[in-house]
Amino acid sequence: xxxxxxxxxxxxxxxxxxxxxxxxxPFDSRKVTVTLGLHNASATVSMGSTRVTTTIVPVLDAxxxxxxxxxxxxxxxxxxxxxxxxxxxxxxxxxxxxMIRLLEQVLxxxxxxxxxxxxxxxxxxxxxxxxNVTVLDHAGNLTDACxxxxxxxxxxxxxxxxxxxxxxxxxxxxxxLVLSPAVREPLPLSxxxxxxxxxxxxxxxxxxxxxxxxxxEEAAASGVVTIIxxxxxxxxxxxxxxxxxxxLAQVQRLMHLASNRASEMMQDLKxxxxxxxxxxxxxxxxxxxxxxxxxxxxxxxxxxxPPNDISATVQPYQLQEQDSGSGEETSSxxxxxxxxxxxxxxxxxxxxxxxxxHAQEAQYQEAALQHILTGGRSQRKAAPVDRxxxxxxxxxxxxxxxxxxxxFLEGDTDPEKDVLDMRKALQTKNKQWQA
Amino acid sequence: xxxxxxxGLRRDGRRPKELRQLKCEVGVFxxxxxxxxxxxxNTQVIATVFGPRVADSRGESSTDRAIVKCAYSxxxxxxxxxRQRKGRGDRRTAELASTVRKALEETILVELFPKAQIDLGxxxxxxxxxxxxxxxxxAMLAVADAGIPMRDMIAATTVGYLESTPLxxxxxxxxxxxxxxxxxxxxxxxxxxxxxTEEGAVNPETLEGMAELAEQGCKAVGKFLxxxxxxxxxxxxxxxxxxxx
Numbered sequence: 001x002x003x004x005x006x007x008x009x010x011x012x013x014x015x016x017x018x019x020x021x022x023x024x025x026p027f028d029s030r031k032v033t034v035t036l037g038l039h040n041a042s043a044t045v046s047m048g049s050t051r052v053t054t055t056i057v058p059v060l061d062a063x064x065x066x067x068x069x070x071x072x073x074x075x076x077x078x079x080x081x082x083x084x085x086x087x088x089x090x091x092x093x094x095x096x097x098x099m100i101r102l103l104e105q106v107l108x109x110x111x112x113x114x115x116x117x118x119x120x121x122x123x124x125x126x127x128x129x130x131x132n133v134t135v136l137d138h139a140g141n142l143t144d145a146c147x148x149x150x151x152x153x154x155x156x157x158x159x160x161x162x163x164x165x166x167x168x169x170x171x172x173x174x175x176x177l178v179l180s181p182a183v184r185e186p187l188p189l190s191x192x193x194x195x196x197x198x199x200x201x202x203x204x205x206x207x208x209x210x211x212x213x214x215x216x217e218e219a220a221a222s223g224v225v226t227i228i229x230x231x232x233x234x235x236x237x238x239x240x241x242x243x244x245x246x247x248l249a250q251v252q253r254l255m256h257l258a259s260n261r262a263s264e265m266m267q268d269l270k271x272x273x274x275x276x277x278x279x280x281x282x283x284x285x286x287x288x289x290x291x292x293x294x295x296x297x298x299x300x301x302x303x304x305x306p307p308n309d310i311s312a313t314v315q316p317y318q319l320q321e322q323d324s325g326s327g328e329e330t331s332s333x334x335x336x337x338x339x340x341x342x343x344x345x346x347x348x349x350x351x352x353x354x355x356x357x358h359a360q361e362a363q364y365q366e367a368a369l370q371h372i373l374t375g376g377r378s379q380r381k382a383a384p385v386d387r388x389x390x391x392x393x394x395x396x397x398x399x400x401x402x403x404x405x406x407x408f409l410e411g412d413t414d415p416e417k418d419v420l421d422m423r424k425a426l427q428t429k430n431k432q433w434q435a
Numbered sequence: 436x437x438x439x440x441x442x443g444l445r446r447d448g449r450r451p452k453e454l455r456q457l458k459c460e461v462g463v464f465x466x467x468x469x470x471x472x473x474x475x476x477n478t479q480v481i482a483t484v485f486g487p488r489v490a491d492s493r494g495e496s497s498t499d500r501a502i503v504k505c506a507y508s509x510x511x512x513x514x515x516x517x518r519q520r521k522g523r524g525d526r527r528t529a530e531l532a533s534t535v536r537k538a539l540e541e542t543i544l545v546e547l548f549p550k551a552q553i554d555l556g557x558x559x560x561x562x563x564x565x566x567x568x569x570x571x572x573x574a575m576l577a578v579a580d581a582g583i584p585m586r587d588m589i590a591a592t593t594v595g596y597l598e599s600t601p602l603x604x605x606x607x608x609x610x611x612x613x614x615x616x617x618x619x620x621x622x623x624x625x626x627x628x629x630x631x632t633e634e635g636a637v638n639p640e641t642l643e644g645m646a647e648l649a650e651q652g653c654k655a656v657g658k659f660l661x662x663x664x665x666x667x668x669x670x671x672x673x674x675x676x677x678x679x680x
Contacts, residue, residue, distance in 0.1 A: 094529065094533055097526055097529055097530065098530060098533070100526065101526060101527070101530055105634055109634070109635075110635065110636060193636065206627070225631075230636055232636065233638075233639075234636040234637055234638050234639075235633060235636070235637055235638070235639055235642050236635075236636050237632075237633055237634055237635075238617075238631050238632060238633035239631075239632055240628065240629075240630060240631040240632070241533070241534050241537055241630060241632060242537035242540075242541070242630075243537075243541065243629075244541065244627075245541065245621075245622050245625060245627025245628055245629045246627060246628050246631075247626060247627055247628070248626075248628055248646050248647075248650060251628065251631060251646070252639075252643060252646075255639055255642070256639070259639065
């Protein structure tokens with residue numbers, strides 16, 4: 001950012017009296033807000049009007065040959081032109097490169113993320129995490145905002161569980177099955193000693209120092225120092241790659257300030273994570289707003305097989321209100337990634353028809369029953385028809401197995417009778433919905 | 436691997452607070468405005484300076500100061516194994532170049548040369564640890580050789596920390612210990628730190644010790660650089676039949 005000479009002089013003069021242009025004291029930080037995505041892969045950080053978002057994309061792929069049992073972390077920092085007039089689109093700027101290097105240094109090289117825990121099958125399949133940091137709005141102190149958002153995203157991120165199937169592999173190549181969040185709760189990363197940074201701007205010949213500079217202050221500053229402290233309150237990294245000189249004693253003082261601020265920020269971040277965890281768990285419980293309470297899980301019929309029984313019995317099927325998102329990340333994998341979502345739906349309604357009402361859902365359930373009666377047993381291996389997208393809401397997976405037992409499928413009971421029972425239950429439910 | 440023996444010797448026989456052998460030569464390329472080689476142990480760097488001269492593009496130049504540009508390159512044979520991968524290396528190279536550039540921008544009195552450009556060329560012949568520090572030292576010598584006025588002498592050195600011992604001027608073998616590493620570039624007379632980069636987790640008290648050692652190291656290097664420049668000038672004076680006290 002370029003500022004006029006008058007602006008610069010004004011900022012410097014005000015700082016001589018310990019006044020900053022936004023009314024803060026020299027060692028006050030701006031308000032930091034962290035918003036975590038419910039799909040467990042992103043975090044948005046705002047510091048004043050600086051906004052940075054980080055999204056993590058897991059990719060299951062072969063490991064690098066020199067490290068066969070380690071996953072990788074790849075960082076990318078996008079300084080998009082919409083964030084500031086300084087940034088050009090397209091190729092990486094010097095600042096963007098330095099950011100990537102910093103993220104690599106403090107999150108990858110310092111082993112803050114346990115990369116061996118990202119290994120699925122040594123030498124064959126590991127998780128590669130693409131950490132994409134995007135600057136949405138540049139109002140100063142990008143370093144702190146980028147690192148905080150990357151750390152928050154890593155903390156909230158959960159990778160899908162993977163099942164390894166070695167039994168039916170004649171060729172010695174094991175098949176891996178990525179389980180959707182609906183089937184198995186995704187796992188968090190194992191993280192140690194996460195780093196948080198604090199940036200200071202130096203003015204004049206280094207005589208005044210402020211914390212968490214805005215972009216105008218950065219433009220007027222004669223140097224910037226970033227100190228990164230981890231949760232162990234060890235110094236993780238110091239960056240002072242440019243600008244006016246500073247006595248080493250001053251650096252000691254800044255280290256102390258940075259360490260205090262990092263522990264405060266980590267405290268806040270953990271609180272946000274806890275709240276997020278609570279809301280995540282509560283949003284996993286799915287119920288109709290309009291559905292009567294007594295029609296709980298048991299009367300919601302037939303839906304699912306417990307995941308463990310999948311291989312033993314039939315292709316499972318599932319009916320649920322919101323599962324549009326559950327399969328989309330995993331289902332488009334490679335061949336040997338197998339089925340993205342093993343819990344599938346058997347329903348023969350026309351594809352592409354949006355299912356939104358309860359009546360339509362009842363139709364689905366009916367269809368599913370029909371399928372069991374007619375073809376389900378004889379066509380166990382037939383590929384089930386994917387359920388049309390029901391809603392655009394992001395799916396939050398079921399963690400627990402359904403409470404319905406489906407022993408009518410096991411053969412020793414009379415399926416006809418069971419199905420009739422269920423059909424009755426369905427009809428009553430429909431009536432209640434219509435009422 | 437044991438990096439410090441119980442007797443307090445390092446793998447190459449140095450004491451923890453000992454620099455490797457310093458060697459430098461000023462004015463090695465007659466066609467350049469300024470040039471110098473700087474060796475510290477097995478690390479060898481050549482630096483050249485062209486300028487100050489009129490900036491290549493008016494868009495980049497500044498009306499109140501000279502701009503400094505730095506072209507950094509590392510020979511393919513510089514490190515232990517011949518360099519193959521390029522992608523990540525280039526990002527590292529870009530960062531090294533920008534660090535050297537910023538260190539010199541802060542040292543040269545750039546405001547004396549508005550609209551001008553000063554080109555630095557850095558070539559690393561052998562990389563055996565403390566490469567960036569060697570580049571800064573070599574660049575400083577070359578700039579001095581070009582007769583460009585500077586605010587102060589800048590000198591750089593690294594300090595590592597292995598086996599609870601701060602080690603001055605770590606070499607490549609010691610870098611493989613993956614301990615914390617501090618690079619300090621100091622304006623030796625003003626006692627001001629221009630570049631401080633630290634990598635790897637270390638507790639603040641230890642870092643304080645490392646910083647102190649680095650400061651002493653920088654001053655020792657600075658003294659050597661000053662001595663070498665004086666000798667160079669004296670030799671020139673003698674050749675030209677001038678007398679210098």
